Amino acid sequence: MTFTYNAPSSLHTHSVYCDGSDDIETLCAAAFQKGLGAVGFSSHAPFLAKRTKTPPPQTQWHMRPQDLGAYLTEVHDARRRWAGKLTVYAGLEVDYMRDIAGPADFAGYRTLPENALHYIIASVHYLVPPRGEPFTVDGSDEEFENGVREGYDGCVEDAVNAYWDAEEALVEEGGFEILGHVDLIKKNNANEKYFSSRSEWFVKRLVQLADRIAAAGITVEVNTGGLNRKKTTELYPSPFFLTLLRQRNVPVVITSDAHCADHLDGCYPQAVEALRAAGYLEIRPPFSE
Numbered sequence: 001m002t003f004t005y006n007a008p009s010s011l012h013t014h015s016v017y018c019d020g021s022d023d024i025e026t027l028c029a030a031a032f033q034k035g036l037g038a039v040g041f042s043s044h045a046p047f048l049a050k051r052t053k054t055p056p057p058q059t060q061w062h063m064r065p066q067d068l069g070a071y072l073t074e075v076h077d078a079r080r081r082w083a084g085k086l087t088v089y090a091g092l093e094v095d096y097m098r099d100i101a102g103p104a105d106f107a108g109y110r111t112l113p114e115n116a117l118h119y120i121i122a123s124v125h126y127l128v129p130p131r132g133e134p135f136t137v138d139g140s141d142e143e144f145e146n147g148v149r150e151g152y153d154g155c156v157e158d159a160v161n162a163y164w165d166a167e168e169a170l171v172e173e174g175g176f177e178i179l180g181h182v183d184l185i186k187k188n189n190a191n192e193k194y195f196s197s198r199s200e201w202f203v204k205r206l207v208q209l210a211d212r213i214a215a216a217g218i219t220v221e222v223n224t225g226g227l228n229r230k231k232t233t234e235l236y237p238s239p240f241f242l243t244l245l246r247q248r249n250v251p252v253v254i255t256s257d258a259h260c261a262d263h264l265d266g267c268y269p270q271a272v273e274a275l276r277a278a279g280y281l282e283i284r285p286p287f288s289e
Ligand SMILES: [Zn+2]
Pocket: 093, 123, 125, 180, 181
């Protein structure tokens, strides 16, 4: 059987509604120019419900809550404008922080009578330590080191385990279509700076998570964003993790985590090659129309 990839799409994209540099129309036009079949918008979702005493982080890179309505309207307007040429989807990249934020906060937006949310990419960007403030694992080495020092008494292994705990809890809660950059925790770990990705405890967590993803029937993205922005030297997930997913028949979708129009299909050939190497024979879109 030959490898088939018939409907390239770009479903993980950021626009001026969060920390992307291009507007909705520019991104649609670029997606069409690049020959993509579909583009989906996945702005960093605002923090909505306050479920615990722990306040959600204040950031510059999430959409403001008051912009969510305008965002959905603008994306749906584009969907109507581009109908027949390019399929446009309205999505969100939703942060998961146990008891603070998650896909459940947006369930009501899926059933709006008009301009409803089509899909959710669920991502763990933050660790919520037993002590101290939530901190991001998507930032600088300094942020990571400070967070581990203050939140986990400097124990990297505890922090990394907390990341995998969060991924497992997210998979168990569900309520989303695509699991975002599943091994983001490696972002600060270039050259195995903080932990060994071959150590027994780490590999055990990957295998356990792959089992749970497969059992839950969740689609995992193969995200080229780290490569596009030169933040990592490999895709999310790693080749090893991808092999674990393939062995369990976990469906995947290639995404670029684009923050500008140029990156909409950035490094897709590398993703296709990695999937082929892992033994994938086919990539289907995770949803249609
Ligand atoms: Zn993300």
